[in-house]
Amino acid sequence: MLIIRRTTAVTLTIARLPIPCTITRSLRVSKLKMETRSSMSMSMSTSNSTGGSGKSGPIVREFVSVEGGSDARGQTDAIRFRLVSYNILAQEVDEFDSFYKKSMEDLGYSSIYIQRSGQKRDGCGIFYKKNCAELLLEETIDYNDLVPLVHGETFLSSDKQNAPLASGNKGDDPKQDLSEKFSELSVKGSPEHRGDPNDPRVRLKRDCVGVMAAFKLKHPFHHVVILANTHLYWDPEWADVKLAQAKYLLARLSQFKTRVTDRFERTPSVILCGDFNSTPGDKVYQYLISGNSSSTSSDRSLEELPLPLCSLYASTSGEPPFTNCTPDFTDTLDYVFFSPSDRLKPVSILQLPELDSPDVAGALPNYSHPSDHLPIGAEFEISKD
Template sequence: MSSVSVSASAETTITPKVPKFFSIQHTPPPSPTQHHPHAISTFSLVSYNILAQAYVKNFYFPHSPSHCLSWKARSQAVLTVLKKLGADFLCLQEVDEYESFYKGNMERNGYSSIYIQRGGYRRDGCGIFFKHDRAELILQEDIDYNDLVNSIQNENLLINDEQNDKKAPETRDAEVKSGSTLKGISQDRGGPNDPRVRLKRDCVGIMAAFRLKHSHNPIVIVATTHLYWDPAWADVKLAQAKYLVSRLAQFKALVSNIFNCASSLILTGDFNSVPGDKVYQYLSSCNESSSSETVQNDRENVPIRLCSVYNITKGEPKFTNCTPKFTNTLDYIFFSPSDSIKPVSLLELPESDSYDVVGGLPNSSHPSDHLPIGAEFEISTPQEVQYMLQSHDISTPSANIATQMRHSLNLNSGPSGTSSGRGFFTPSRGFFTPGRGRGRGGRNNIMLVCQLCNRPGHIASHCYHRFDISLQGQYNSNPNNNFAPNTHTPFGSQFQNTNQQAFFTFFGDSLPNNAWYIGMVHRQRGNQPHNN
């Protein structure tokens, strides 16, 4: 009887497979803690669509064993995965039973949390769980994509007010009496093409600013969201993505004003968008340019530049959602690249032929139809960045000359014309994406060229390619050997071969001309490459 009992118990439990973090650094960088009193701060983050129990139906998941769909088995398995991952931040989507299960259980494991539930009859929502001994919540805001409906209504009212003002008084009065001024607004009322219906999808997100409990207490903004699912409604998802980035930009500015400091930004979630589609291209605005003019225009106007942490390091996962009918990547971790933050490790994901995913999810190894993704980041203060430069015995002129030139040339100002084209709900209409400039001023003709990606408009320290391990040379334990002598090299002349790993110059006339040098492997003179 005991053996039968054990067998029955085993059939009704889930033993989840918990992934591990792996380093993405090609070689370990020199640690500033060896000489500097302030350590670089690190934190880990996981994003996971845990599959709301409200959506667990046998006809949705006929491939899954019945015991893998029960709330009792799934809830304990999800809790086990979250505890064993042990990330500082857990960004979860499709969270139902928040008050009755997850909040209390996670509190007993050292996590505080914030949560927003979807509107309408939906029972699930998004939550951010954070270790209260590692981070302090200092500010939060909810994101309700139904607010897009109000933007549409305000836009229509303003447009009609402007058109009405231009009409003669007698014409205006006649149209008001006949009701014709309302026909344009109510023509699609109630139908799928009515934007007030189309945009009301009850999708939500949440964003919060945290002060890390480290030596220099850096501030990190963490956001998570769940965009609309239907592939046929791609325009709705793109509108949600634009609204999301706009709100993030406003929130980041608010945090900066209140706390008088810069902040790093991480965006996570289930975006219901595959790599390469319009939503993905808009959100990953730091990635390679798209051939689509529409997408390119949107990316030029994005308020915050973002890149996918997986894409810039080892490539997007082959899939994060796995069922027999659909297997692809829908979940992402984006961050705003800067001098002060970089990813150092990623959460591993299985291959498509791995035993634990064959046949589709959920199963006895994974309690959700999605897989968790994650990353670990390092954050440095400006003082630490300056110290790391000084530790290489870099003398004057200042190593910040490229940044100073960038500001003096105003390369971030975009078009200098005074007029603004109309975008997708322009700021004058209370929305989020500015129109493209249409003035006569044009763009500044003087552009810096990045020494990593060869693209104009930014320098290497702001290029997301700096995270690409393929661009990291072999590490030399002696930092002074990693730089060539600080000598002036006029445009068009050949760099001397000093057997150094990289040539570092402070002279501005060589920066715009794309002059750079890497050891005996690749030498470039002006715009003419030479391979040795």
């Protein structure tokens, strides 16, 4: 979930939602904080709070300035905002309404949420504060919508797999607008217990979702930001399904940006975050940053993408060594992507632990990290036109 807040404090203090240790299912969570440049002060240390009892508390990592970030802009009326993406653990479907939603409302946040379809008990959402951002438009993404867009058993040839999926169609029904693009889909066979995995209608029905929302920043000037949050399918053996979801995601996000631009006569900045269940350099990652799902060099230009994106960490300090840490798997799966522009610049990133850091010893979750995923995030600055 994405959380928007304007504050004059140095740092945003929102307690990590208390989560039982026995939980097994994930809930995509992110948070976004906004503030004016004049109120900004950066802390670059890693703190280990003790509290009143003297007992060592969880390690809390801070935002650290990227190269040139401390003096990125000279304007005092620029907007700086922080975005932190979480994949936390949740246990039951009613926890969102009975616990998370109410807890955040008590802190002054409104919310947008989509639960996964079928029997799944988690979802994706956005939390925001109305006093710093006005919700203009929202849309949800259900990747099961790919199923009726597949016709017959004709598969794409390999040279078509990397083709962009949308070019900003302005139709009223974005799913219908994309039907022709997804009328043929390349899928591979793999064992599963939900039906014939060679049937695209079975293979694509993964019950994964996403959410998009356009917000108008209120002060010191009005600017529109599109925030999107998603959770792609997990299985590493089903890379073709994840790639189809990534293509559908960018196609829908591109159309959403076009709708927002046309309706509000403003060109929005775009930030996309989530658990993409894909490591740096694989097909999904390559498609999101280049429009080509091949790990080899591409002759396709950035302009051919439905929506050009940059990876936050790759463009500043390099992708982290890991964002997911379990006894059986440790690697980078979570990302923040943003639309490159002269107005939107990352100025700091959230520190992440190294593999030998004590707070990740023995894998996650633990006392410092109540999820097997680490929070990632950045501070962005938007300048006035």
